[in-house]
Amino acid sequence: MKIKGKIRYIIVAFAFIVVAGALVAYYLYQKPVKNFANSTADITIEAKDLFDAFIKNEEKAITKFVSDDKTIKVKGKILEIIANSDGTSVISLEVGDPEGAISCNMEKEYSNKTSKLKQGDIVTIQGQCTGYQELISKEVIMMRCGISD
Amino acid sequence: MKNHHIIYAIFFISIILSANQQTATAQEKYVSKNGHIWFYSQTPLETIEAHNNQVATIINIKTGAIAFDLLMKSFKFKKALMEEHFNENYVHSETYPKCTFSGKIVDINNFNLTKNGKYKVEVEGDLTMHGVTKKIKQTGTLEVKDDKIYATSKFDVKPEDYNIEIPKLVRDKIASTIEVNVDIVYQLFEKR
Numbered sequence: 103m104k105i106k107g108k109i110r111y112i113i114v115a116f117a118f119i120v121v122a123g124a125l126v127a128y129y130l131y132q133k134p135v136k137n138f139a140n141s142t143a144d145i146t147i148e149a150k151d152l153f154d155a156f157i158k159n160e161e162k163a164i165t166k167f168v169s170d171d172k173t174i175k176v177k178g179k180i181l182e183i184i185a186n187s188d189g190t191s192v193i194s195l196e197v198g199d200p201e202g203a204i205s206c207n208m209e210k211e212y213s214n215k216t217s218k219l220k221q222g223d224i225v226t227i228q229g230q231c232t233g234y235q236e237l238i239s240k241e242v243i244m245m246r247c248g249i250s251d
Numbered sequence: 252m253k254n255h256h257i258i259y260a261i262f263f264i265s266i267i268l269s270a271n272q273q274t275a276t277a278q279e280k281y282v283s284k285n286g287h288i289w290f291y292s293q294t295p296l297e298t299i300e301a302h303n304n305q306v307a308t309i310i311n312i313k314t315g316a317i318a319f320d321l322l323m324k325s326f327k328f329k330k331a332l333m334e335e336h337f338n339e340n341y342v343h344s345e346t347y348p349k350c351t352f353s354g355k356i357v358d359i360n361n362f363n364l365t366k367n368g369k370y371k372v373e374v375e376g377d378l379t380m381h382g383v384t385k386k387i388k389q390t391g392t393l394e395v396k397d398d399k400i401y402a403t404s405k406f407d408v409k410p411e412d413y414n415i416e417i418p419k420l421v422r423d424k425i426a427s428t429i430e431v432n433v434d435i436v437y438q439l440f441e442k443r
Contacts, residue, residue, distance in 0.1 A: 133331045164345055168324060184285055186304055187436065192285050205284065207305055233348045237307040237320035238282050238440075245305065245325055 138230040139209050139248025141173050149178025149204045153197035156234040156242050167231040175228040175250055176204060180221050191216050193227065193247075202240035206247040215249045226250040279313040281400050281437035288321060290408075290431045297424040299333055301326040310400065310437055315359025317374060319352040341415050342381050350380040357388075369394045374404075383413040391433065400437040405430065 145167065152174070155163040167174055178195030181203055185191050190210055194203040206227045208216050219225060229247030234240070286306035292299040306321045323344035328334035338344040354376010356362070362370050375388040391404030407428040410417060417425050 131330070131332055135328065135331045135334055164348060168348075169345060186285055187287065187434075188304070190304075192305070205305065207285075232305075232324035233322040235305075235307055235320045235322055235349065237318060238284055238309060241284070241307070243305050243322055243325055245327065 135246075136171050136173075136230075138171075138173050138246040139212065139228060141228075143175035143228055143250070144172040146175040146177075149176050149195040150198045152176055152204060152231070153199065153202055153240075153242050157199075157202075157240070160234055164233060168233055171230070173228055174231045174244065175226060176206075176244065177224070177226045178204060180219060180223045180225060182221060183216070183219065189213060193219065193225070194241075195225075195227070197242075199240065202242075204242045204244060206244040208247050208249075212248045219249075278439065279311050280440035281310045281312060282440045283308050283435050283437050286319075286433070286435035288319075288431065288433050290326075290429050292426040292429050294424055294426050299328070299425065301328045301334070301337065303327070306435070308435055308437070309440070310402070312364035312400070313359075315356035317352075317354055317356060317376070319350075321350050322348055323350055323380070324348065336421075341410070341417065347381050350378075352376055352378045352387075354387075362393075364393065364395055364400070367395050367397070378408075381413045381415050385412055398439055400435075402433065402435040402437060404433040407431070 152167065155166065176195065178197070181194045181196045183191055183193050186207075188210075190213060191208050193206045193208060193216065195206065197203055206229060208227075209229075226249070227244065227247050228250045229244045232243045232245050234242050284307050285304055286308045287302065287304045288306050289300065289302040303321055303325045305325045306319060308317070308319045310317045323342050324338060326334075326337065328337065354374055357373040357375055362372065364370065370393045371390065372393055373388060373390050375386070377384050378387045379385075387406075389404060389406040391402060394401040394403075408431050409428050410425075411427075
């Protein structure tokens with residue numbers, strides 16, 4: 103009787119662990135990507151300073167701004183707004199270098215807010231910094247961006 | 252006096268000529284900073300899809316030179332875990348942040364890309380990612396319409412060609428060839 107009870111207890115505990123493990127695995131698997139546009143900022147910085155950091159030392163800037171899914175909040179003056187084919191847009195911010203910019207890919211949810219903005223406006227945008235590219239002009243890229251109030 | 256006139260004339264003619272030359276080169280270059288490249292990996296167990304709409308690209312319609320530059324980190328996945336595995340375990344995007352292509356349109360002299368129309372072209376050149384450069388040759392379509400060029404292409408990339416290792420545990424879920432799609436709207440390059 104006693105042994106049987108123990109075995110039952112072990113089976114129940116084991117089943118519980120298996121189910122819990124499966125649930126955790128399923129949760130991790132289904133987890134959507136972090137909402138960069140609407141989360142607490144890890145780093146707040148001026149557009150010019152973010153740009154300069156990449157020009158000065160790209161590798162260091164990647165470690166600081168790109169690694170570990172950090173939310174970057176960047177403040178600057180709008181240089182231009184380019185429409186994407188899918189209805190979203192890219193807002194580029196001035197950085198003090200006429201050949202450079204921070205290019206911010208806006209999320210769909212912010213299309214309304216974005217459409218009210220124009221060249222020269224000062225905005226604070228937050229999102230995920232993905233790095234630096236310079237084929238056409240010098241660009242620091244921000245993805246999954248939202249307008250921060 | 253006469254000599255002066257000739258010198259002035261030469262001076263002005265050369266200025267006009269060089270100005271013409273500059274507009275000529277500017278009108279050969281078409282660019283896009285928000286090109287769209289996406290890829291699929293399809294297996295019975297799992298379909299994986301990721302989009303990058305921050306691709307920078309230049310095409311020279313006279314020489315046929317074509318170049319792409321994109322950040323691996325800019326590929327957006329739906330599931331956090333897939334994006335994390337892609338960046339950290341497969342393409343190591345912090346060590347190799349960029350993917351670049353530099354090449355040319357084959358037999359560019361057979362195409363007049365200043366004229367509206369749809370052109371099927373072959374592009375060959377060097378594709379670099381994950382620290383590995385491979386020569387590739389793929390087909391694509393260029394549609395010239397009112398000062399814009401709409402470029403599309405679809406081709407397969409084998410991760411193992413670029414030393415991208417897919418662990419055994421997930422090999423059934425990731426296809427051995429990845430389908431890459433390109434969709435770019437080029438505009439005439441204007442320097443601001």
